[in-house]
Amino acid sequence: MGQFCLPYTCRRYCRADRNRRSYLATPPNFSEDLEVPVGQSSTKRRVSVLAPDNVTDLRFDVSSIRRRSGAMHFANNVNALVKAEEAQRTFVQTLTKTFAHLPSGLAIFDRARRLVLFNPALHELSTLPVETLATRPSLHDFLDEIREARVLPEPKNYSTWRDKITSMVTAAVDGTYCETWSLPNGQTYRVSGRPHHDGAVAFLFEDISADISST
Known part of the structure; x- marks a missing residue:
């Protein structure tokens, strides 16, 4: 993804298409939106400018650096990232609606192992307040919370508890984790x-x- 410089005094946005032809558009108040606040040497923000077709919004992450004569701006096109974020939000909303009435508790942790989606049943089965779940706790913190709430088998040796969590995550990633918690x-x-x-x-x-009681 290439970078380009936007001169501080320039009110025109220039881009090149796949044939390297350049186009100019004039987004309103573009320069004013990029001013570096007094007392700061640099800023970073996401901005939207109107494409030459006057319909499409183009998104950029713009880094602005104060200079003696004004400021210099460097922008990265993040259209693909924005679309991916929007698709992710739509995906999460769809999952939320799909599993809203599921009697089993669902907890989805992202690649950073933070809680990004849960359904009402998880709140009921874990007994954790919705406010706690909404803070997007890490997987470790989530398990610590339900252990404190006595919704988890008490580990015989707490010093090995963290190792057990690691093994639990590894098995889940492999699709092989399934245990019965008394x-x-x-x-x-039953947790899978x-x-x-x-x-x-x-x-x-x-x-x-x-x-279990009927067997």
Whole structure:
């Protein structure tokens, strides 16, 4: 992805198409939007400019550096990134609607292992407040929270607890994690883990207490 410089005094945006032909457009107040605030040497922001067709919005991440004579601006085209982010949001919204009425608890952690999606059943089965889940806790923090809430088998050796979490994630990524949790309150959960979109991992929590008691 190439970089190009936008002179501070220039109110025109120039780009080249695949045939290297240049086009000019005049987005309103473009220079004013890129001013570096007094007291700062540089800024970074995402801006939108109108393409030559006067219909399409083009998105750029613009880094602005203060100079003696004004400022210099460097912009990276992030249209593909913006589209990917929008697709991800749509995907999450679709999943949320799909699993809203699922009786099993669903927790999806992204590639950084932060909670990015959960359904109402997870709140009920984990007993964690929705506000806590909405803070996007890490997988480690989430498991620590449900352990404190006694919705997790108490580890016999806490020093090996973190190692167990690592093994749990590895098995989930491989699609082989499935365990039965006997909770201190007498309930029994079946917990399974599966790989998910873009390096994420999904865990499904099922209350199988009734099935266990009937056997």
